[in-house]
Amino acid sequence: MSEQSYEPNMVLSTKEFDVVGKRPLRHDGVDKVTGRAIYGADVSMAGLMHGAVLRSPHAHARIKSIDTSKAEAHPEVRAVVTSTDFVDPGDKAVDLGEGLTRLSYIRNNVLALDKVLYRGHAVAAVAAASLHDALEALKLIEVEYDLLPPVLTAPDAMKEDAPLLHENLRMTEFGRPTDKVSNVSDHFRHEKGDIEQGFAEADLIVEREFDTSTVHQGYIEPHNTTALWNNDDRIHIWTSTQGPFTIRDTTAAILDKPVSQVRVTPTEIGGGFGGKIPVYIDPVAALLSNKSGHPVKIVMSRAEVLEGTGPTPGSHLKIKMGVKSDGTMMAAQAWLAYEAGAYPGAMVVPGGMCVFAAYDIPNVTIDGYDVVVNKPSTAAYRAPGATNAAFATESVVNEIAEKLGIDPLDLRLKNASKEGTRRADGPKFPRIGCLEVIEAMKNHPHYSAPLEGPNRGRGVAVGFWFNAGLPSACNIAVNPDGTITLVEGSPDIGGTRTSVAMQAAEVLGLPAEKVSPSVVDTDSVGFTAVTGGSRVTFSTGLAAIEAARDVREQMIQRAAKIWGVESDGVEFRKGVFHLKNGTENRMTFSELAAQIATTGDPIVGRAGVNPPGVGGSFSGNIVDVEVDPETGKVTILRFTAFQDAGKAIHPSYVEGQMQGGSVQGIGWALNEEYFMNAEGKMMNSSLLDYRMPTSLDLPMIDTVIIEVANPGHPFGARGVGEANIVPPPAALANAINNAVGVAMNRLPMNPVAVMGAIWEKNGATD
Amino acid sequence: MPRRVHVQTTINGEEIDFLCEARQSLLEVLRDVLGLTGTKEGCNDGNCGACTVIFDGRIVTACLVLAVEAEGKQITTVEGIAVGRELHSIQQCFLEGAALQCGICTPGFIVAAKALLDQDNNPSEDKIRLWLANNLCRCTGYDKIVRSVQAAAERMQEVR
Amino acid sequence: MPIVFIPAAMKELTAGAAEIRVGGSTVREAVAELEAAYPGIRDWLFEDNRLKPNIAVAVDGVVSPIGLLQHVDENSEVHFVAAISGG
């Protein structure tokens, strides 16, 4: 498009502030454009050894023996470890940031004990003077395996005669343990209303099945860690992680040490998207350090990242929806089976909570199955579980709209969830922006723009993510020059130093540039949960607001002391302290800050929060595509992303989240997949063949930020990191269908798949 | 001790010599021997562009160059893009345009974009996208990167 | 009195009742009353004398960070939902 008659990035602002909503430069920006920022792999120290991990070449096998003697004899090798080097503290249930799991699962995933459950499963590790030597030494480790048949998909793993990954895994059903040994670790159900009655009252019922492939978060920076097990038995870890406290707690649990003995310094982090929450190599590096007496650094290769860390689940889904002929949704049923990978914990629980979240439907049943398969143990990925579910639901909703001859956005408006709508899992929605997002989509010039030419089509879809609150801590100190230093524990993956600093600045009437934010180690700030769940700008932001209010109160008291009045005689407006009652006495923040040292104690604000009032976020896409009917290749012509941000604290980085999430959704939709052979080997474990979108595969990603204030945040903010990845696959499926008349029910919708669907539609035999 | 090779080269305008093993890549030597850790490793097989450097006037991925090949060459890394305390227009525009989120791909993009603007000060959006297609970014969806390169091109034209 | 919502899959514990009015001013007190009336509720919700880590308490639609300590009033709706965070 050469002439743009519209604004590519719009903010539908509902409330203005002094700092919040502006676009200051990010505080860590200069270091990141000059190459000075220190990421995990950049960490270096005297005596550093390089670690490397031996990984299973088999997807499912029993380990008969591991002989490390030849590797140990290698002249450059300083240490070799296997799972027998862990002290076994016994098993227990632990909650390490991403819900409940068993410690044994995490420990066995870090280094396999008796079985390998996926190709790429870590088996042993070495530390040597150089990485080249460490890699050569890995070849000297002899592992004897008894091969077992692998099972690679949820439907296969659920069969009665399927090979079992865990001989003692008993299914939990409806919240209670059963005696059934199975690859299904959990079966849950949400019910609302009377599903039979609902379908009986429907005029149109659409029922479809869908499959989605395993996909990876695809952060550009591989996992890395440097561990020093010091002579005083304290362990210091420098690592690239979304959750330094999670790494601390998990590593301590695995090594059976008190958390106080583990200190984690989060380095700059090169992307995570949920994938850098679990622990992989940190305890291994710690063991190697303990054995060698040196600090040990491990950096994964790209193949290790793809084969040995947690992608997000592939899934098999069935959706059935019934509507009145006027479009009123009467009943909806979902059957969701997600592949957890090697250990229980597929993202099917949130998938079940999101699958019909956008709609107010009186009768709903949702069944979810958490299924282990011989693939890497899965991890969160941006609105985990929701994208799979929305692909299915939104595809069915689009089909209903087409069958009823109703505009797909009108159908959604008619049934949209709103404040007070009861969700299928029970609670009522608080204030949400579902309607407002859909209305903004309808009103956008993209939706009414003509789309001409053959094989072109337009698609829409909406998505939802709950977002998280969880604990955050923050300290603020006032400097004599009128600036403040802000200390937080949330690794900054996308500009959150600035979005957090801006909230403190707003409270104190300062420009954002007068805040100096730092992300510090686990010994230097109060417990802070992961940078995940779209929570940092909300929760750590709230901590910053509270800490800033604490500073403001102390500053008011100090001004009152200086002026010799009670503190209620001082008023603070826009960065200036005023003496009430008519006099001209005023002090700017800087003027007062300069007097702190001579008028009393240093001023330090602090806050720890665990906020309720999390605001969920709705999102939507309008996408235009052109399909080459001879190759099945999909070209995106135009893409507009919509999302409710509550209040966009820093609109540029909100847009960035929307654009990045959209493009990850596009990659998931069109090309990304774990292409496994029958033996469970990933055939495309490189960035050449795991096809993430390049700059040449995309148009500009236009954005519309909708602001439906979250009552649970002083400025109205909602987390914006995740909901944006949810709609693209369904919107693209819809657009492809609109372009060439084929309903795609499987991700990825790559050229082979689209061509196959076109052939099937045309009845072509060759 | 295995035989090491002595290499003389020029990095960011400074003559440098180092010892390396023949099997070490330029990326390894930049990062581990010379401490120039601004050049990042994302894949080590030429497919992500995070290790992009300018090598005798052309951008290459440093993971696919042997360090011994640096003999007598002129190399520019991200550390050599700013002039003294003055950020390059591309760096400034990346900051102003919010063209980075996690920042791990940023050095590669900045080096690649500089090489582009050095040879074409008014590239089309398509040309920018094609030129940068060997640089993967997973955070931004490229929109703000492309816009920031366009903005830098405009700014560099104004300066001239 | 607050209303505790019983998920369909748990209704066999409550003789089929889906919504139960109980006394108490915190979730913990409400659960204690519920257990007294319908033994088995605690086993579903608790492990090691605390709420299972994969279960969260939502009062009036808002997931409570303090769980069992959350105050409930006369008209509160109490749900036990899955605890999730995200990516």
Place this chain on the structure above:
Amino acid sequence: MQWFEYARPGTVDEAVRLLSEHGEKACVLAGGTDILVQLRGGFRAAEWVIDVKEIPALDEIAWDEASGLTIGAAVPCYRIYEDEDVKKLYPGLIDVASLIGGTQIQGRASLGGNLCNAAPSADAVPIMIALEASCRIAGTNGERTVAVEDFCTAPGKNVLAAGELLVSLHFPAPKANSGAHYLRFIPRNEMDIAVAGAGVSVVLDNGNFTSARVALASVAPTSLFVKQAGDALAGQPVSDESIQRAADIAKQAAKPIDDMRGTVRYRKHLCEVLTRRALHVAVERARRNN
């Protein structure tokens, strides 16, 4: 990575001497975009890496009307697509030089390396076959010349004996009213391996094909020269029908496999589509050269 020694010979003779001295234990380094990945991944072993980029004969582009175009085996892609003679006379070569890898890869990768690597998916090979290119090979017993279509023998294998070095590639001067084009299909728009590719050349005369050549990528163990597809066009009028026939022949000739990049059916189908589309572009180019 495995330990190896490095040598940078300055002449063909010196390179040949090193290669014959170390035999199977030596490998040649030009742009390194394939070989370094293979050495690092352990797919290939070498104790000596012989860097041939500084040998003048491997590093030059030369054109004259009588003998045609010579491209040194180690000349990186960007120098090919920035060369004025190549731009004017061999647009088909520009097609491939500008689509191998991305900008960074094109700063290093060479046509010679693409050929020696002998991947079934090599993008440069089909167009070189279509352009009737030949390979100048130096060895201890002097030089020999091999047609490009005879150079690769199996995936990763070629006709070079131990001690032999590919020096340069030769392209005959383009005939009047000729045109060529390479078209590949990839799921992304850059940075991808051809699912299938078609390199074609045509020579026209008064609305008829005088001759044509068609070669395919990624649908056989080596780049596939489909002589019968080109022969079917010779003497035929330039028309949708004649082009379609040639495309159908290409499709029948393809012997692809199922893998992560495509199925047999899909790849055979692509051979028809790509050959047809490439021929139309080649015809357009031939007409413009009138």
